Amino acid sequence: MDWITSPMWPRIAVGFAFAALAAFLMAAIRQRSLRLAAQRQRDHDERQVWRLRLDAAAALLKRNESNTYSWSGFRKFTVSERHEECAGVVSFTLLPHDRRPLPSYLPGQFLTFKIKHQHQVIRRCYSLSDAPDYPIGNPRTSSILQQPSYRVTIKRIEGPEGPGICSNYFHDQVQVGTILDVAAPSGYFVLDPEDPRPVVFLAAGIGVTPLFSMVRSICNSGRSHQREVWFFLGIRDREHGVFRESLEQLAHTHDNLNLHICYSQLPMGTPIDRRFEHRGRISIDLLKQLLPANNYSYLMCGPESMMTGMRSALRDWGVPDDDIQQEVFSAIRQPLRTTTPTAKVTFAKSDMTCVWNAEEGSILDFATAHGIVIDSGCRAGSCGSCMTAIRSGEVDYVSHPGTSIEDGSCLTCIAVPKTDLIIDA
Ligand SMILES: Cc1cc2nc3c(=O)[nH]c(=O)nc-3n(C[C@H](O)[C@H](O)[C@H](O)COP(=O)(O)OP(=O)(O)OC[C@H]3O[C@@H](n4cnc5c(N)ncnc54)[C@H](O)[C@@H]3O)c2cc1C
Ligand code: FES
Numbered sequence: 001m002d003w004i005t006s007p008m009w010p011r012i013a014v015g016f017a018f019a020a021l022a023a024f025l026m027a028a029i030r031q032r033s034l035r036l037a038a039q040r041q042r043d044h045d046e047r048q049v050w051r052l053r054l055d056a057a058a059a060l061l062k063r064n065e066s067n068t069y070s071w072s073g074f075r076k077f078t079v080s081e082r083h084e085e086c087a088g089v090v091s092f093t094l095l096p097h098d099r100r101p102l103p104s105y106l107p108g109q110f111l112t113f114k115i116k117h118q119h120q121v122i123r124r125c126y127s128l129s130d131a132p133d134y135p136i137g138n139p140r141t142s143s144i145l146q147q148p149s150y151r152v153t154i155k156r157i158e159g160p161e162g163p164g165i166c167s168n169y170f171h172d173q174v175q176v177g178t179i180l181d182v183a184a185p186s187g188y189f190v191l192d193p194e195d196p197r198p199v200v201f202l203a204a205g206i207g208v209t210p211l212f213s214m215v216r217s218i219c220n221s222g223r224s225h226q227r228e229v230w231f232f233l234g235i236r237d238r239e240h241g242v243f244r245e246s247l248e249q250l251a252h253t254h255d256n257l258n259l260h261i262c263y264s265q266l267p268m269g270t271p272i273d274r275r276f277e278h279r280g281r282i283s284i285d286l287l288k289q290l291l292p293a294n295n296y297s298y299l300m301c302g303p304e305s306m307m308t309g310m311r312s313a314l315r316d317w318g319v320p321d322d323d324i325q326q327e328v329f330s331a332i333r334q335p336l337r338t339t340t341p342t343a344k345v346t347f348a349k350s351d352m353t354c355v356w357n358a359e360e361g362s363i364l365d366f367a368t369a370h371g372i373v374i375d376s377g378c379r380a381g382s383c384g385s386c387m388t389a390i391r392s393g394e395v396d397y398v399s400h401p402g403t404s405i406e407d408g409s410c411l412t413c414i415a416v417p418k419t420d421l422i423i424d425a
Contacts, residue, residue, distance in 0.1 A: 069103035074114050074181040080149060082176055089206065089242050090171055091129060091153040097179055102147040104132045105185035107193060107217040108210040108299075108327070111152060112183040112383045117165050123377030123385050124166040126152035127209040127327075128185060129243075131216035150185075153242060155206040187382060187402050189301075189327040193217040196226050197297050202282055202310060204234035204302025205242075210327055211301055212243045219254050230258045230291060234282045234302060236265045251276075260290065282306070284313035294319050301327045328380045328399065340396070343417035347372050347425045348391055356417055362398065363388075364412040367425060374412055374425050381414035388412050393421035 076097035083091045094111075096102055110127040130151045156171045157164030174180070191199070191214040199218075203211040215231055231251075235241040244261065251259035262278045272279070278286060294317050300307050307326045314324055345363065346353040350372050360366045364386050367374050377383035382402035387409045395415040405411055410423070 069101045070184045072184070074183055077150070077180050077182045079174055079176055079178045079180065082174070085153060085242050086244075087239050088156045088171075089153060090156075091151055092170065092174060094150045094152070094180065094182065095148075102150065103184065104147045105150075106190040107131060107213040108190040109185040109187040110210070110382065111150060111185060112377060112385070113166065114181040114183070115166060115169055117169070122165060123375075123383055125187075125378045125380075125383050126154055127187075128213055129153040129209040131213055131220050150182075153206070153209050155242075183383075186384070187327075189299075189325060189402060190214075191217065191299065193221040195297075198228035198230075198295075200230045200232070200287070200291065200296040200298045202232050202234075202298065202300035202302065202306075204282060204306050205236075205240075207301035207303070207327070207329060208233060208242050209301075211299060212247070214299065215247070215250065215257065219250050219257065225254070225256050227256055228258075228296075229254075229256055230260070230296070232260050232262065232282045232286070234262045234264065234306070237263055237267065238270075258290075260286070262286070282310070284310065284317060288317065296323070298324045299326070300324070301329070304328060304330070327402070328382075330380065340416070340418055343393075344420040345417055346420075346422040348422055349425055358416070361416075362413050363395070363410070363415050363417065363421075363423065367412065372425055376413055379413045381411050384411070386412045389424035391422040391424055393423075394418040395421065 077094040078097050079092050080095045081091075081093035083093075085091055105128055108127070110125045112123055112125050114121055114123050116122075128150055133147050154167050154170045157167040189210060193214075201211045201215060211231070215229060218227055218229055231247060233241065233244065233247060235244065238244070241261070247259055247261075251257045258276075260276050260278060262280060262282045263272070264281050266272070266279060280286075294314075296319075298314060298319065300310060307328070311321075311324055311326065315321065340358075342355055342357045344353060345356045345366065347367060347370075352370065352372065354366070354370055356363075356366050360369065364374055364376055364379065374388055375385050377385040379386075380402070381397070381399055384403040384405075387406060389409050394417075395410045396418045397411070397414050398416060399414050401411050401414065403411070412423075412425075
């Protein structure tokens with residue numbers, strides 16, 4: 001067995017031993033560098049978490065501090081500026097009459113106004129139409145929480161049942177120096193300007209007001225360049241585009257903002273810039289053509305029909321409902337979806353019991369039809385003025401409430417009976 005006793009074997013064994021040692025050393029080095037990389041990633045993640053926690057704490061502080069300037073009920077404001085934005089739309093800047101500090105607000109919130117009309121008090125909501133003034137995202141300066149003024153932008157309404165009471169009052173009678181009764185900013189249709197998630201805004205007509213406040217807040221924020229923003233503005237023509245020019249200026253100075261304007265009634269032959277202007281209304285086909293994917297947070301405000309259509313088209317495109325937020329400006333008049341066909345409703349203070357069915361609409365509509373007066377404002381679940389105590393029974397909501405509801409009460413403008421009800425009206 002010469003090959004066993006051959007002098008080659010020790011050399012081969014030594015070679016193997018060296019190779020094994022080299023492999024072992026390389027594996028050890030690789031493992032160490034993997035461990036170092038993992039440690040670096042952990043440190044980075046930890047720093048991120050701390051940064052987020054610090055930012056969240058700063059934001060909370062900012063909001064808490066800002067709340068200390070808030071007020072309950074109505075406060076007097078003086079109109080300091082009146083500015084015509086475009087045909088039929090005017091912006092009003094408001095200063096507190098008592099000259100005390102004003103709380104800041106979240107982009108998307110609104111003010112509620114109280115005006116007297118033919119011996120009646122009516123309330124209407126108007127979105128704050130500019131970005132809050134505090135320097136968002138900079139904890140060192142976040143103690144500057146006061147807002148110097150508020151701005152709302154109001155469209156004159158010529159409704160099918162005659163001219164709108166409040167919008168025409170503003171257009172015809174509210175001048176610089178007029179004093180108005182205003183409730184503090186409220187509403188849950190809001191955007192966190194610090195959230196880095198890509199966002200798509202769908203604004204039609206006067207529905208641009210809360211969304212303009214949001215996009216401007218993103219542009220003012222320290223991290224504006226990190227957030228992908230798509231803004232689709234639906235307007236009739238160039239004369240009726242509220243904030244069109246301001247949006248174009250923002251898009252020029254912010255690469256992350258992709259602005260697209262859709263004209264529904266642009267006169268034939270008018271030249272358009274095809275890179276960002278389109279003929280026709282905002283549509284799901286346009287979104288599919290322009291957006292690289294459907295994975296965005298969607299915020300929309302415009303006519304009810306546009307929002308219903310877009311929501312169902314987005315759903316069909318695979319966008320989860322949780323990723324779509326919307327604000328309704330005017331009362332919803334459509335068949336109610338309810339599992340309760342009829343219910344007995346007792347208006348305790350008026351000592352009246354009537355049978356409600358789904359065709360009668362909300363509890364507020366039902367009460368009005370029977371001559372029972374319940375205070376109301378927005379009729380869209382936003383202002384809280386129709387809140388009424390429930391003595392017994394339960395209600396369902398036909399749309400998402402935009403204001404907080406006290407325990408044991410309901411917002412009658414968007415509530416329908418779930419069981420027989422006794423309410424305090
Ligand atoms: C949260 C919230 C924010 C809002 N923000 C703004 C805003 O920033 N700017 C703004 O201009 N409005 C805004 N609105 C709408 C506003 O509150 C009033 O509903 C609107 O000004 C009409 O009130 P009015 O008193 O003039 O009309 P009303 O006297 O209430 O109505 C008169 C007639 O007009 C019809 N009508 C009412 N609203 C509309 C409408 N939007 N389009 C067509 N017909 C209508 C009514 O059905 C009725 O026939 C907002 C509403 C809500 C709930
Ligand atoms: S009327 Fe404004 S919440 Fe009902």
